[in-house]
Amino acid sequence: MNSKPGGKAGILLVDDDQIILDSLGGFLELEGYDVTIASSIAKAINCLKASHFNLVMTDVSMPTSDGFELLRYVRANHKEIVVILVTGYGTIEAAVEAIKLGAYDYLTKPIIDDDVRLAVQRALQQQQLLAENRHLKQALSDRYSFRNIVGQDYRMAKVFDLIDAVADSRTTVLITGESGTGKSMIARAIHSRSPRAAGPFVEVACGALTETLLESELFGHVRGAFTHAVTDKMGKFAAADKGTIFLDEVATASPQLQVKLLRVLQERQFEPVGSNDTQNSDVRVILATNHNLRTEVSAGRFREDLYYRINVVNIELPHLRERIGDICLLAEHFLTKYLDGSNRRIEGFAPETIELMQRYSWPGNVRELENCVERAVVLCRKSIIAPDDLPPSVLQGLSAPAGALSASPSGVTLAKALEGPEQQVILSRLQANNGNRQATADDLGINRTTLYKKMKKFGML
Numbered sequence: 001m002n003s004k005p006g007g008k009a010g011i012l013l014v015d016d017d018q019i020i021l022d023s024l025g026g027f028l029e030l031e032g033y034d035v036t037i038a039s040s041i042a043k044a045i046n047c048l049k050a051s052h053f054n055l056v057m058t059d060v061s062m063p064t065s066d067g068f069e070l071l072r073y074v075r076a077n078h079k080e081i082v083v084i085l086v087t088g089y090g091t092i093e094a095a096v097e098a099i100k101l102g103a104y105d106y107l108t109k110p111i112i113d114d115d116v117r118l119a120v121q122r123a124l125q126q127q128q129l130l131a132e133n134r135h136l137k138q139a140l141s142d143r144y145s146f147r148n149i150v151g152q153d154y155r156m157a158k159v160f161d162l163i164d165a166v167a168d169s170r171t172t173v174l175i176t177g178e179s180g181t182g183k184s185m186i187a188r189a190i191h192s193r194s195p196r197a198a199g200p201f202v203e204v205a206c207g208a209l210t211e212t213l214l215e216s217e218l219f220g221h222v223r224g225a226f227t228h229a230v231t232d233k234m235g236k237f238a239a240a241d242k243g244t245i246f247l248d249e250v251a252t253a254s255p256q257l258q259v260k261l262l263r264v265l266q267e268r269q270f271e272p273v274g275s276n277d278t279q280n281s282d283v284r285v286i287l288a289t290n291h292n293l294r295t296e297v298s299a300g301r302f303r304e305d306l307y308y309r310i311n312v313v314n315i316e317l318p319h320l321r322e323r324i325g326d327i328c329l330l331a332e333h334f335l336t337k338y339l340d341g342s343n344r345r346i347e348g349f350a351p352e353t354i355e356l357m358q359r360y361s362w363p364g365n366v367r368e369l370e371n372c373v374e375r376a377v378v379l380c381r382k383s384i385i386a387p388d389d390l391p392p393s394v395l396q397g398l399s400a401p402a403g404a405l406s407a408s409p410s411g412v413t414l415a416k417a418l419e420g421p422e423q424q425v426i427l428s429r430l431q432a433n434n435g436n437r438q439a440t441a442d443d444l445g446i447n448r449t450t451l452y453k454k455m456k457k458f459g460m461l
Helices: 018-030 041-050 067-077 092-101 113-143 154-167 183-192 211-219 255-267 293-298 304-310 324-339 351-359 365-379 392-396 400-407 419-432 437-444 448-457
Strands: 010-014 034-038 055-059 082-087 105-108 173-176 201-205 244-248 284-289 313-316
Touching: 010 018, 010 041, 018 034, 018 113, 034 041, 041 055, 041 067, 055 067, 055 113, 067 082, 067 092, 082 113, 092 105, 105 113, 154 183, 154 313, 173 183, 183 201, 183 244, 183 284, 201 211, 211 255, 255 304, 293 304, 324 351, 324 365, 324 437, 351 392, 351 419, 419 437, 419 448, 437 448
Parallel strands: 010 034, 010 055, 055 082, 082 105, 173 284, 173 313, 201 244, 244 284
Antiparallel strands: none
């Protein structure tokens, strides 16, 4: 709970009756709260501007303005503060209005000590929950912000631009790329930067469920819809109302389910399994796949009309092997992540370790690299992560020239043994970039001067 210096929760007490201010203020101070009093709405607003409070308790009937005005001011300018209204003329209508405007509670005079004590305790608990909720949302926003989607490669810069361009719309987004490239992270980044960020983000792995279960998972079902459907169940589309639903591995959806997906995307409506009641869907849909949907359409496994409906904006994530310059950045990022909270003292990666990681093809992409770094942090017993801290799959899964490492005669230094594979990598990237040295240097994560020196060393000029 946020509180004033000394650990006491701050309460602003507002009433035009000095006797009430003195008596109620004294009672709250005896209860252990830091109490500030104000005899008018204007003075209360000045107090709110000058100091921090956890709770405002205000009388409704005031000479020049009422407690509802102060409630509106607090809700507009100090959303973290909870408000309790007090009145001598309580009505059900006024109480309902107070709650609608955002008051936590509505008390009527004469005030009983036990009622005040309980109302304040509950209100401050609510204030603490609101604060924790804000912190959690901020933590999630930070986690899925661009700061945690690491990449300086121009391909990733294009991805960031697309995220910013589509985030504030309701447009359906299709994210494509190999497994492990971070499709879920991108979907969450779009959600966290959108006007729906305060709403739910619901993720569904379509490939993990059978056809019947997936339909029920997405749209819900009513009791008796099928065997074991003993109660009604809310589906993910209903749970994601006012938020975002992320459908991963959408290419695995059955033809029947594809028809329902097309309808919910076009008409924003669906029926739970076993029900004839149509429900509306106010949901932003993001989909992902590691399949080539054009090929799936040509093969008749994916509906052409659904393909064109979901392919409004396509964000294609590059393979990690195409982002050689980002491998070092990502490795350092994951190293910081897994060192945080551990008792390990690791300063970084040995240069030859980075070189090995940059030559590996990373079939599992960023996810595999993260697992690799986590393993290295656990196994490393020195201050620097060495090549032998890497998984065997990385050391053994290099290209053919790199396989010569294990066959190198004894006495050959690592730097010398790496020259052959290094030359092959440079040649490969030069060919891929049609001889463009700047593009090749960017791909390799080195500057153009370093590339020139290496090409000269290997007799490539």
